Amino acid sequence: MLEASHLTLRHDGLTLLDDLSLTAACGELTLIIGPNGAGKSTLLSLLSGLRMPASGQIRLCGHDPYRLGARELARLRAVVEQAPGWQPGFSAAELVMMGGYLPAGRQADWRDAMRLMRCDALAERRLETLSGGERQRVHLARALLQLLCSDATQRLLLLDEPTAALDFGLADALMAQLRELAQTHRIGIVAVVHDLNLAGRHADRILLMKNGCGAAFGTPSEVMRKERLEAIYGVRLAELISQDEQLRAFVPLSGTDERD
Template sequence: MLEARRLTLRRGERALIDDLSLTAACGELTLIVGPNGAGKSTLLSLLSGLTPPTSGDLRLAGRDVRTLGARDLARLRAVVEQEPGWQPGFNAAELVMMGGYLQGGSRNGWREAMRLMQCDALAKRQLETLSGGERQRVHLARALWQLMSSGESQRFWLLDEPTAALDFGLADALLAEVRALAQTLRLGVVAVVHDLNLAWRHADQILLMESGRGAAFGPPGEIMQKDRLEALYGVRLAELISHDEQLRAFVPLAEPRTRD
């Protein structure tokens, strides 16, 4: 488990994250959603151990993150930031191989990570020639290889807006792949997304954030309530449900224009 209890992060008088708790299990996809400025990326930075909280407790696989050095953290969790950095001159395979540097993984295991992320055809391409979506898949493969080569039984994949550079179809497919990998490889995946419909379709658990706090946490059927979302986002929504109630979507409604 990834366990966060009463995490708080303050900057001066302002609480960026305020008394927030959640748990994320291996084998499950936990998605963090909420309006802009709700603190989603800040929370992910806390969960990754990159930013120390002002107060609260964070444990990865039962281990207090405050006691872990960089090498131990790298074995337990891998992070793909919203805009991960990269250097021109490297090809995609070289970037993915870097994921196993600390662990000294098998010589060719990185190829499996690229195959699982469906970017193996990009292996010899220079990073600067890739589209934003292609480069994102390569970074995901790099982080996946970091976890695959770690030797730990509990591992966590933390992703900040992994679908930001993708159209709806590609974003939908990517989250389906990530969830399948979470189940197959027994990874705990925590990701920030903006699209409510993608969260509804793919999440095992959803954390709904508001102003640095957890507004609600639980399975999609409990969290994704029309009235709650309208109040949080300040917009009217239409809720579309298929006749068999297996598919659901939320569509923002445009306010009617008034004539001058």
């Protein structure tokens, strides 16, 4: 489990995060949403142990991430940033294999990771021949292999905008895959996304942010309220509800909300 309580971060006189708390359980998909500049990526960098808050506490699978060495931290969590780097000349399979040490008898794990991320057909392709969306899926497979090779009983996968380079159909399919992966492998997945409808459709829990603060946290039905979203994003929304009331979607009716 990932537990963050009362996180505050300041930089150059600006408050980037202010008294923000979050929990994310293994086996669940937790999505972070909010307008541009809300602090989503900043929060993810703290949760992954890459930055330290000015105040507050983070417990990563029961551990203080700032007291762990790099090897121990890698056993517990894997991270895919917004624009992960890559080196021309390597194949997709070679990049994935960089995600974990593969002892004898575990050589098939990298294939499993690529299959789970549905990029196994790209294994022999050079990275420079892949589209941005294809490379993103390969990076996800690399991070997944890191966790599959771990002997930790609790593991977390932290993703910053994993659907940014994907079209609508692939983005929806990836979110469904991530939720299934979380449930099947008991991995806690925390991801930043911009698409409200993807979040409402696939998340187990949602953190809605604005101006470095948590505006709401809970299940999609608890968080995704039309009036709340209009106030946070500053736009008028139409709410579409399926006949069985199981699916909801939001469509912006204008740009900036004229009421502001």
